[in-house]
Amino acid sequence: MGKWTKLAALIAMLALSAALFAGCGGSTKTGGEAKKGGKVTLTLWHYYELPPQQKALNEVAQKFNSSQDKITIKMEFLPRNELTKQLSIGMVANKLPDLVFLDNPDTPSFAAMGLLADITDKVNSPDVKKDAYYPGPLKSNTVNGKYYGIPLGSNCVALFYNIDMLKAAGITPPSTWDELRADAKKLTKDGTYGFAMSGIKNEEGTFQMLPWILSPGASFDRLDSAEGIKGFQFVTDLINDGSLSKECINWTQTDVEKQFATGKTAMMENGPWQLPVIKADAPNLKYGVVLLPKDKQYASVLGGENLSIIKGHHEAEAWEFVKFLMKPENLNPILDSIGYIPSRKDWAEGSAKLNSDPIMKVFVEEMKYAMPRGPEPKWPEVSEAIYTAMQECFTNQMKPEQAAKAAEAKVSNVLK
Structure with a gap:
């Protein structure tokens, strides 16, 4: 229920x-x-x-x-x-x-x-x-x-990056999806992943997934569109590339910060509430923040x-x-x-x-x-459809197109 x-x-x-x-x-x-x-x-x-x-x-x-x-x-x-x-x-x-x-x-x-x-x-x-x-x-x-x-x-989310890691790899912070995927691959080595985000099976996971749905031009009620499928596909590709840990399905946004603060990821999606946490966890860490890389348009979540x-x-x-x-x-x-x-x-x-x-x-x-997430009175049920599809993609239970279509069917039923 x-x-x-x-x-x-x-x-x-x-x-x-x-x-x-x-x-x-x-x-x-x-x-x-x-x-x-x-x-x-x-x-x-x-x-x-x-x-x-x-x-x-x-x-x-x-x-x-x-x-x-x-x-x-x-x-x-x-x-x-x-x-x-x-x-x-x-x-x-x-x-x-x-x-x-x-x-x-x-x-x-x-x-x-x-x-x-x-x-x-x-x-x-x-x-x-x-x-x-x-x-x-x-x-x-x-x-x-x-x-x-x-x-x-x-508040919102943006892309944090480790200045020293990017400098050593000879790259600048990415501004597009293509750049993010290429840079994340290059930065993944020696026990460090190129990118981290939360893919946990709850509202927090939906919160982190939404920008990747919105950037191609989709929306929460158009998950099965070509744009919506593209969003699920992109993050799934990061996992299949080895640039985003499969463990992201268990990570909260706090866990993602720990990965970043300890040097286990070079870039992460996160928000300004993590700034004092990073300062406490890694006071000497040199990092910067840029807009989340875009596909068709810049996007973040509120x-x-x-x-x-x-x-x-x-x-x-x-x-x-x-x-x-x-x-x-x-x-x-x-x-x-x-x-x-x-x-x-x-x-x-x-x-x-x-x-x-x-x-x-x-x-x-x-x-x-x-x-915003929605706005929709039945947002909890919409969110459940999104984070379920996200986990099905990330664990290879379903292909992104199948998961997106299944999620849209659930959302359509909720919104009747």
């Missing part, structure tokens, strides 16, 4: 339980509470667990609370899996926050369930300046052309969170906090604590901090090409 199906079953079961509970005189609680004098207290759920992240969130809450006397915002931490579980349960038990940070592929799922407020008119207003956002982050908040959130901050308002929960007051947060002086400390790039292109490209760092400058450039 897929994640979406299980979630639907859980909601149905909980709805019955909630109805029985209500019939016995039980009471429920909403997120926002109106206090004496008309002041409203709002709750925002998040899953940022590190002390610097929580400090930044609490400080912006205090700043907002001090800026006016109508609304109080409270930050509430829940572990990531618990947060999504409680949102599903809260829908039927009416125990919900007023605002929530969601991983960007989860926004369409909860919007389709009727949990999130439609804020299309607000996003389209001149105050938001939606055209200033990178297309990927903004698109990740949509279902059927309507907006159910606004981007908080973003990571990051969105901020959504819970439907029917003091939506007007919640939007006041959203407007306050979406000012660079209020948002940037939070993004810095998480290690995110602003989802607004003008803020990212105008950041002296980001653009003075040669590594982060590349990720800012890569954000132009970072596309």
